[in-house]
Amino acid sequence: MKDIIIEIGLITKFAGRFFREIIKPRFEFAEFARQCYYIGNRSLPLVAITAFIMGLVITIQSRPTLVEFGAQAWLPKMVSVSLVREIAPVITALICAGKIGSGIGAELGSMKVTEQIDAMDVSGTNPYKFLVVTRVMATTFMIPILAILADTLSLYGGYLGANIRGVVSWDLYWSQVFDTLVYSDIVPSVTKTFFFGFAIGIIGCYKGFNSNKGTEGVGQSANSAVVISSLLVFILDLLAVQITDVLNLN
Template sequence: MAGMFSILRKSEFLVEVGHIARFAARFFSEGFQPRYEFREFIRQCYWVGYKSLPLVGITAFIMGLVLTIQSRPTLVEFGAESMLPSMVAISLVREISPVITALICAGKIGSGMGAELGSMRVTEQIDAMEVSGTNPFKYLIVTRILATTLMLPVLSSLSNAIALYGGYLGVNIRGAVSWHLYWSQVFDALSYGDLVPSLVKTFFFGFAIGLIGCYKGYYSTKGTEGVGRSANSAVVVASLLVFIIDLIAVQITDLLNLT
């Protein structure tokens, strides 16, 4: 009996993966064909990017400050306190800042899209758009996925800058490092092998967050209860995909000797 339930769970998982893959294929087939919804796309970029910036910025600042303060005692113990700006810069730019930014966006944007589209589905607004001759997939789904795909790299880049500034303040809490010296050490430590993979993977983070949030909301069922489930599952699945994509990106950069 337990084996049968295990098989059923595995089959449901594979069916869900197939539906998501078909949803993504539909995005690529319809997303780059006219008519383009530029106004809705710009509106979604505003909500995804500008409205998420305060939360991302505050989190990045605290993250850079705390990482610097927590790392100092260990480096002092080994007499390597001068390496603190370089270590913080590499840690933030390579891994911490892009992943934390993506997780914040998965929680805020993914759940918001799942709840918004889910409520539109259960109140039959999407059906009304189809009846009126509007393509709801292009208007609702394509614009949102493109907005998250393009805005997440922007948010991640701003997060890097704000976190490094927080690191500068953290270095000067118990030390005295000039502005010029701090940023000289930061940029000497970083290379294109750190910046480019970090930026490229954020496009995939954004695509995954938008895809899952839209998929869960677009196919929401069971009334208001289904809307809550769509928002919750969108956050869980999108966060899991962020970690999986990050793992794959790390393996690829290691194979290419970019680490």
């Protein structure tokens, strides 16, 4: 328990440094753009395919229950709310925690054990600013974009799912979706993905930056980055649900 509290303290201190460093010049625009490209572009196919399949599967599985109550006409309404509010953002964040979080943890971990971070320091570059600030910024901005894309593609998957057993016209499906979804569904859902992105970036960087014990430590950094950031995604999601509930946005 003591170790967990110490770890939370160290992560908080590491995250606190992010806010101090981000306001100091100079900002590494080129590295930030490069990280946005890697994080966004390279995760795009996986997020897109998973979101489409999730939309398809959720719709197919929800249909029998709704048919039982004679409410199959509500299928687009029901799946669009659950996909946009919860499933697409959380699935996107979990994919990114696995793919991006482990990637950052392993990359920075291997840079640490091969003295590349020290080399950066010696060449007059602040390694925290160059490596951590840019990556955390990139995850914070790119994961919401990926989540919006996942929302859209999961709804396309939902359309296909609704038409596998039944028949729902294109126009009817989308008119029901847009009639159902309101700002209070979309805004909190997108807002929480910024926090997911920040958490994934900061945990990956923290684990990589504090990697030791050679190559074994690199593996441990990547592994624990995924475990902690996935757990944090669920905790943040729970908090987001509570806050939207308190603010009466449900």
